[in-house]
Amino acid sequence: xxxxxxxxxxxxxPGQTARITCGGNDIEIKSVHWYQQRPGQAPVLVxxxxxxxxxxxPERFSGSTSENTATLAISRVEAGDEADYYCQVxxxxxHRSGDRHVVFGGGTKLTxx
Amino acid sequence: QITLKESGPTLVKPTQTLTxxxxxxxxxxxxxxxxxxxxxxxxxxxxxxxxxxxxxxxxRYSPSLKSRLTITKDTSKNQVVLKMTNMEPxxxxxxMCGHTPxxxxxxxxxxxxxxxxVTVSS
Numbered sequence: 001x002x003x004x005x006x007x008x009x010x011x012x013x014p015g016q017t018a019r020i021t022c023g024g025n026d027i028e029i030k031s032v033h034w035y036q037q038r039p040g041q042a043p044v045l046v047x048x049x050x051x052x053x054x055x056x057x058p059e060r061f062s063g064s065t066s067e068n069t070a071t072l073a074i075s076r077v078e079a080g081d082e083a084d085y086y087c088q089v090x091x092x093x094x095h096r097s098g099d100r101h102v103v104f105g106g107g108t109k110l111t112x113x
Numbered sequence: 114q115i116t117l118k119e120s121g122p123t124l125v126k127p128t129q130t131l132t133x134x135x136x137x138x139x140x141x142x143x144x145x146x147x148x149x150x151x152x153x154x155x156x157x158x159x160x161x162x163x164x165x166x167x168x169x170x171x172x173r174y175s176p177s178l179k180s181r182l183t184i185t186k187d188t189s190k191n192q193v194v195l196k197m198t199n200m201e202p203x204x205x206x207x208x209m210c211g212h213t214p215x216x217x218x219x220x221x222x223x224x225x226x227x228x229x230x231v232t233v234s235s
Contacts, residue, residue, distance in 0.1 A: 001176065033221035035160075042209060042225040043160065054223060085158050090219035093176050101173055102150065102162035102220065 002091040004105035011035045012077050020108045022070040022087035030089045032070040034063055037107075046085075047072060049062045074110070082112045117149075117210050124232050125200050127217035129145075131231060135193040135210030139224075142168055142188050146215030149193045151184065151224060153206040165213065166193055172228060191220035200233045209233075 005023040012018040022032060032050050035043035045054050047063035048068070060075045074081055084107045093099040121133035131149075140147060150165035164174040166184045174182045183196040193210060207230045211222030 031217075031219040031221075035222075040225050044221070044225075045221060045223045048217070048221045048223070048230075049219075088160075088162075088221060099173065102165070103174055104152075104160040104162060107159045 004087055004089065005106040006085075006087060006108045007113065008106070009109045011113055013075075014077055014079065014113045016077055016078050017111055018074040018081070020072045020074075020085050020110065022072070022105050023068055024048045024070070024089065024103075025068060027070050028065045028067055028110050030091075032063065032065060033088045034061075034072045035088065036081075036083045037086065037105055060113065063066065068074070077110075077112055079112050082110055084109050115163075115212050115224040117212060117224060119196070119208060119210055119226045121208075121229060121231070123230060124234065126235050127201055127233060129200050130197070131136040131195075131197045131200050133195045133208055133229065133231070135195070135226060137191050137193070137210070137212065140212060142166075142186055142191070144168055144191070144215060146217075148213035150211050150213060151195045152207065152211060152219065152222070153204075153208045154228070155203075155206040156208075163195065163197075163208075166172060202217075202233045205231065205233045 034047040036046045037043040046061045051063040062073045087105040117137045148167045151163040158192045181198045186193045207228040208224045209228040212224040213220040
């Protein structure tokens with residue numbers, strides 16, 4: 001089964017840029033979506049289709065992909081960005097049947113020092 | 114404005130069937146391309162996708178849970194129902210539903226319910 005690998009934690013000082021990676025086989029050909037989840041709250045979509053931002057999400061949040069790795073970058077990090085971040089893709093279960101399913105990464109806890 | 118809210122039992126016994134309802138507003142599940150998905154999150158753990166139902170009644174399920182899951186919709190009530198059979202303590206989690214917009218060929222969830230915590234215990 002398809003696996004998305006995220007580092008368990010990333011730490012960054014305020015004002016710096018945080019980069020959260022999501023590794024997966026051939027991920028560069030998939031649409032990668034990213035969610036922010038603050039403690040006790042539901043996830044919030046911050047990037048979809050690799051690099052697009054929903055309305056209301058600051059330009060500080062950006063997404064990119066390269067060979068086997070997708071990255072969520074958060075520039076000018078603020079205390080309010082401290083949260084868990086999850087990547088997500090849509091994966092083929094069976095090429096024969098065409099069945100597909102959603103896969104989430106294991107999540108990365110962003111700590112603002 | 115899109116809103117979703119999950120409802121159902123907070124406690125179920127092992128071997129029982131869980132039935133949860135997602136009641137939504139701000140969109141119609143008769144609109145082409147729209148879908149509602151279910152996602153769960155055990156305490157302190159990562160998100161886990163359960164399944165999704167589309168406007169045309171197409172359904173997809175988690176391969177590991179497919180035999181236990183059924184998702185249905187009632188468009189007249191703006192509701193989506195999740196049934197999970199043979200519940201076990203490891204199924205203890207917050208269960209959430211999410212809206213997938215019509216613009217997404219590879220689905221994502223742009224609105225989420227707050228979730229409901231379901232505990233499985235005798």
